[in-house]
Each structure stands twice: as structure tokens, then as C-alpha cells.
Amino acid sequence: MWRRATPLSPLISSFKSSFCIQQTEHRIFERFTTGLPLQEKDGISPKYGAPFITFVLGGPGCGKGTQCAKIVETFGFKHLSAGDLLRREIESDSDYGSMILNSIKEGRIVPSEVTVKLIQREMESSDNKKFLIDGFPRCEENRRAFENIIGAEPDLVLFFDCPEDEMVKRVLNRNEGRIDDNIDTVKKRLKVFQALSLPVINYYAKKGKLHTINAIGSVDEIFEQVHPLFAVCKRAGRRETT
Numbered sequence: 001m002w003r004r005a006t007p008l009s010p011l012i013s014s015f016k017s018s019f020c021i022q023q024t025e026h027r028i029f030e031r032f033t034t035g036l037p038l039q040e041k042d043g044i045s046p047k048y049g050a051p052f053i054t055f056v057l058g059g060p061g062c063g064k065g066t067q068c069a070k071i072v073e074t075f076g077f078k079h080l081s082a083g084d085l086l087r088r089e090i091e092s093d094s095d096y097g098s099m100i101l102n103s104i105k106e107g108r109i110v111p112s113e114v115t116v117k118l119i120q121r122e123m124e125s126s127d128n129k130k131f132l133i134d135g136f137p138r139c140e141e142n143r144r145a146f147e148n149i150i151g152a153e154p155d156l157v158l159f160f161d162c163p164e165d166e167m168v169k170r171v172l173n174r175n176e177g178r179i180d181d182n183i184d185t186v187k188k189r190l191k192v193f194q195a196l197s198l199p200v201i202n203y204y205a206k207k208g209k210l211h212t213i214n215a216i217g218s219v220d221e222i223f224e225q226v227h228p229l230f231a232v233c234k235r236a237g238r239r240e241t242t
């Protein structure tokens, strides 16, 4: 169980305009090694001990989950897929089950408070403080709810950039029996992605936190772009599997 004793790193704002790996490495290195006294900013009231948070964004089927599995294996992060948490909630006895099911069928975004509470529950019960939050935030409302409820911002944001026709192909070939892996729902999810998720991606680009990964290529080729962003965690001398 962890509690945020101190707010967000002032270094985050000092490197706002940075888009390159070296600057991000510097910021992350500082976060991992110094445990600097962090300052409250942007009206956020941090509630927990400072975890290391990575948001993993991209359209449906771009390969987020596949790359998250490799990051977990290599760097020992805790993977929280917002979609998986919502699907698990449907299977439980939750009051929200049918609402979530209908939203997923229609490719709509579930009310943020529901999703953030599921993420919060997982974060609070995890001994691992390095989180990969996959498929979240999907819209501005998601982003704000996370900041308000969790009281934290991401340290890193990954965006897997993939052409629509490739995303459609990957979703339709996925074969995992997902209720939303059909052409009608995929079209709706792509519209939601364009209208609501891209603005969040742009928001993080402006803050200098976004790392765009070209999601075309083999799984290993894509991971070659991802790896350097996390390798700094190793160099900072942290254990890979906490």
C-alpha cells in the first residue's frame, strides 16, 4: 500500500517543451534517484506516495497490450489495462455491469469515475509502484478524473501511431472473442478515438510528455523504439520487479 506524501515533480514543468529522449531520461532519472521534494501544481491535490506512471495510448488494435506485455517482462511494470478492468467488472456482480457492457458494445467511453475507481483500486492494492496504464485516458474527462481522484499526472505518455486500415485489420484478426471486435464497433471506436482521444494525445504533446512510436513493423521492431524510454529506469539503479 502506498500513499502520495509529496506532489508532482517540478522537473516535469521545467522540461515541458522537451520531446527528445535525452531530456525525458534526465527527468525520469531525477525522479527515480533524488526523490526531490515535489510541489503541488495545476490544482492537483496528490493523495498517494509518488508512483511512476506511464499512460499507453493509441487507437483500437494498434498494439498497446502487446507492447505492454513486453514492457512488463523487461522492466517489471504493473500493467493496468482500462479495457480489461472494465471487462472484468462486467463478469463480477457489479451494479455497473450492464452499463459497461452496453458502452463497450457501442464503442462508447464509460463514465470516467467508474474507470478511475477501478484503476485506483488496482493501484492501491499493488506493491509495485511502476504502472503502465493502458487505454487510458481516452478523453479529457478521463484525464481530469484521474488527476482529481488519483492526484497524479503521468511521468511518461506513449502513443502508438498506426494507420486506420492496419488497426482495423489487427482488430478483426484478433480472434479473442471480444464483443467489440467487429467492423461496426471498430468504426465507432475509431470515430471516438479521433474525436475524443486525439485531443488528449495533443495535450500531452504540448506538455512535452508524449513519445510517439511508429506502430508499423514487427512486435520486436516496435519494442526497439519503446525500450530506450524505459532503459533509464535500469540505469537509475531501480529494481526491475518491485
Ligand SMILES: Nc1ncnc2c1ncn2[C@@H]1O[C@H](COP(=O)(O)OP(=O)(O)OP(=O)(O)O)[C@@H](O)[C@H]1O
Pocket: 058, 059, 060, 061, 062, 063, 064, 065, 066, 067, 083, 135, 170, 171, 173, 174, 175, 215, 216, 217, 218, 219, 222
Ligand atoms: N506489430 C504488430 N504487427 C501485427 N500484428 C500485431 C502487432 N502488434 C500486435 N498485433 C496484433 O494485433 C492485435 C491487436 O493488438 P493488441 O491487442 O496489442 O492491441 P491494443 O492496442 O491493445 O488493442 P485494444 O485497444 O483494442 O485493446 C492482436 O491480435 C495482436 O496480436
Ligand SMILES: Nc1ccn([C@@H]2O[C@H](COP(=O)(O)O)[C@@H](O)[C@H]2O)c(=O)n1
Pocket: 060, 061, 082, 083, 084, 086, 103, 104, 105, 107, 108, 109, 110, 111, 115, 134, 135, 136, 137, 138, 142, 180, 189
Ligand atoms: N478508458 C477507457 C478504456 C476503455 N473503455 C471501454 O472499453 C472498450 C475497450 O477498450 P480497449 O482499451 O480494451 O480497447 C472501449 O471501446 C470502451 O468502450 C472506456 O470506456 N474507457
